[in-house]
Amino acid sequence: MKNPYLPLPMKLVKNFTETEDKLIHTFTLQFLSEEDEKSFPYMPGQFAELCVFGKGEAPFGIASSPTEPGFLKFSVAKVGVVSTALHLMEEGSMVGVRGPLGNYYPVEDFKGKNVVIIGGGFAFTTLRSLATYMLHPDRRGDYGDITVIYGARNPGLLLYKEELAAWEQSPDINLITTIDRAVDGWNGRVGFIPAVTEEVAPSSENTYAIICGPPVMIKFTMPVLEKLGFPVERIIMSLENRMKCGIGMCGRCNVGGKYVCKDGPVFTRAQLNELPNEY
């Protein structure tokens, strides 16, 4: 019987300060052997428990894509004991990783369809994984137009700036970035995600919308997607709830009878409409 509580030791090869406010760090973790890597087959949208030995473990979405072999990437906000310990960790240290956990974005269903990815703030992590996965030369042909709408309060808070710059130039992806208020030197859009989405989103015909961000952004973007004609079955969301075990046993992340850790974190709007609003 496989023991689902045992973490895989991984080496922290990069501890990168991702945002201007220094509250988000991106960690690049390296597998110690090929065998370890094989034991961790994952898909975009899944998460893992990161552990700092002596401090504990906490769940984070996987920001890297399975098309990027050899390492895992996580972007973590400094909010609690484990995330703070991670932020302070020196490169070369050992970190425990338990997973991959949860379900993933239904990339098979996206085949032959257009996709619009809508992200806000630092909830862009698994969306980065998804975009990177679909943009891989072996897979890009499987999908129609790929549009990414990504917003943050100010330019300094956008994640993965180098990648965004590359996507700007790429014919394979249509990237729209936006910030809440105008600042000097910003050439992108200014405005909140719901308004920008209404303006730039592709036709809902034959298109999936994947949305991840703070509750207030979701709340105001949802009516926009409905207005644009996205059926609830083609609106994909990723939930967050407090978790411990990540395997449907410790009992705290449930929304109705579904566990976010085991049955999610990815749900369609249609599925969520059947559940109580306890998230």
Added chain:
Amino acid sequence: MILSKKDIPSFLDKLISEYQVFAPVQEGSYTLFKQISSGADAVLTDSNTKLPAKEIFFPQSEKLFSYNVTEEGTKLEATIDDQKKVVFGVRPCDAKSLTLLDNVFNNDKYQDPYYLTRRTNTIMVGVGCNAPASTCFCTSVNGGPFDTKGLDLLLVDTGDAYVVEVVSDKGKALAEQAGFAAASDADKTAASKAKEEAKVTCQVNTDGLKDKLDVNFYDPIWDKIHEKCLGCGACTYLCPTCHCFDIVDDAVDCNGCRVRNWDSCAFPLFTLHGSGHNPRTSNKERYRNRIMHKFKYFVDNFGEIACVGCGRCIKNCPVNMDIRVVLEDVRGSEARLDS
């Protein structure tokens, strides 16, 4: 087969040489299941133990693994308890609760090796309830005072002896090994009589309860029903089917272990996000979740009610919250479909 009451200590002593034997023992003012080193320590009283038997399989605090982090690498060591065990004197409600917990610790995707290994290696010897307490309502939740779910052997009290009934192959093997004498016709008649006379007097009508819970999440009844509850969590700690836990590290420098401890959905911190957001902000949401989990979500997921009617939550609630009354109130509420 028959087991005379005076032979119980020697029967258990023989088992102790081969198994870890757990039985009800007196500890201060109450009884609970503990591993015994002498058959004479087992106490079979008329009523159920204060604490359920789940702790044998799912301890209140349990080390998942220990670790040692050095320059050379990280060493992890998990110890899975695979000792052969016998649980003696467990009541049918508590035995059934384990069959419910099996669904949780062996779900559609993951297996918990700590719990499941103990379950596999344990023989359950139950004792039926000749005199169910006034707080017992097992017959309302698909159980009964002589129910055999989760048991390998069932003992039926006939006064000076127990008539031993074989429930499973595991139980049969243990009975053969013990070499119990055959039960006489008189013994068998006495056992049947005991079963007939045992009455669970308290009935909770669960007709339509699930249908109601399916649609009444937003019903105003939840604003009222929780009001008395202090959120102390005593009911969850004493409940044989509650399984929520926390995972923490216990370490000094680079040596330590990861531990899981029982936790409770009655506590506000249980669902508090790192961001400060809490999906179950008040006692209302938490109490509703407890009822919903046992009588709706568990039924949706596993086809059974996650309550065995042991009555511990009723007996031990500091403010006399009575789940039987709560269920009646819920059942009688006017469901509203709108939110």
